[in-house]
Amino acid sequence: MLKELRVRNLTVFSEAELHFSPGLNVIVGENGTGKTHLLKAAYSLLAVSAEGGRKYKETPPTKTTLQTALAEKLTGVFRPEALGRLARRRRGRTRCDLALQFEDGACDIACSFTTNSKTEVSVDKAPLRWEQSEPIYFPTRELLSIYPDFVSVYERHYLEFEETWRDTCLLLGAPLRKGPKEKSISDILAPIEKSMGGSIVLESNGRFYLKKPEGNMEIHLVAEGHRKLAMIARLIASGILLQKNYLFWDEPESNLNPKLTKAIARTILNLCQLNIQIFIATHDLFLLRELDLLFKEANRSNSCYFGLHDDGEKVLVLQGESIDDIGDIASLDETLDQSNRYLDFSSGD
Structure with a gap:
């Protein structure tokens, strides 16, 4: 099980520390707040360790092997012109740090690179063994x-x-x-x-x-x-x-009507009940409410929500066990505003 993701100077993030639930993890934020970047960062490091276990089996991880694999995976997943482009833009040279912590500490992994890195990654912590479960990533x-x-x-x-x-x-x-x-x-x-x-x-x-x-x-x-x-x-x-024990899903609700979104939410609950750890990124209010309702009805408390908030200089992360713990949700605010305007217009008629 993945317990924690730590990032420092990754794209829009100055510093963020996400403590995950063993079940459902929902990252909520407006466009441009880095939801997908957090999914991709966690997926990339996890996939490298899992792929290493499949390729090298009994051979333990080494920093030399990981340096190349991490650089290639991060570049392949994010598609920057150069790896250093993933580092947060600011004056001078910036170092980007990425780290995953697992329930089994032997799988912990951490790496870093700087703004002038082309394809070079420094392995700051190599796992003692490869991760046995491979992740799955669903794009939008x-x-x-x-x-x-x-x-x-x-x-x-x-x-x-x-x-x-x-x-x-x-x-x-x-x-x-x-x-x-x-x-x-x-x-x-x-x-x-x-x-x-x-x-x-x-x-x-x-x-x-x-x-x-x-x-x-x-x-x-x-x-x-x-x-x-x-x-x-x-x-x-x-x-x-x-x-597999890990599912990363970017905007599951994309191009779905509410009826199909309900089917997706029910599927997510069913998968969590089979001990699959799920990470999704969304800004859809209907999906958020449906997930919240389903998990409450099923008496499932193993969920965690992360709210991303841009303060003008960097993105801050609030987290909690429900959507009420992660600050203002833009989709909720806009929905309420639209409802008020609609009621005002109807009253005027």
Whole structure:
């Protein structure tokens, strides 16, 4: 389990320390406050350790191995012109520090780089062993429609797409589990497939389809909101998501109507109940309220909220166990303001 993320001089952050819940972690903030940057920073360090465990297995981590891997991952995920561009902009030379702390301290990892770094990373703390559970990252865009041949093209050519797309596409292509589905998989899949009106299949031509009673529908012809649901349905059906302990999801509500957003919120709760640690970034009031209601109804207290607030010079982070603990939420303020204007206009009529 990931316990803490510490950043110093990362993009808009002067200094931030996030203490995570073992269940749901929600990062809330306006556009430009660094929500996605926090997700990507945690994901990058975690993915490097997990990939190291898969590649090197019994060989313990070394600073030499980590230096190259961390630099490549951070550059691939964030896509800066140079690694030093991720450091907070200020006069003079700035050093950016990133650190992850785990429940198992043997996996703790920390690194740093400066504004003039091209591809150089200093490993300030190397883990004693590799992390065993790999993370999954869902970007704001659905990936099923670009899946055919995307990974092979990405590996052979430089594309201006962040590496999380490649990482997730690799997982989407994993074969389905053979034999009867585990009850946990069936229970989570059922409401998702009901919302989509079918199940997701990967045919031998390398394309995804929505399998409906009346026949298969090309994934390109499926509504984008349903394609986002289909991504998580695919990883649940293959068992991939249930084998991983970490899910990072950037704006799950993007391009979804409230009905589908409710399905996403319910899925997030179900995954947390299977001991998957989830990190999401959002500024959607409907999703925030739905998650808050569902977790309260289920008597789940393992959630944490982080509010990002720009004071004009840097972004500050407030955190607590509910949305009431993280300061003003812009989406709530704007919704109330709109309601008041609407009522005033109606009264005027």
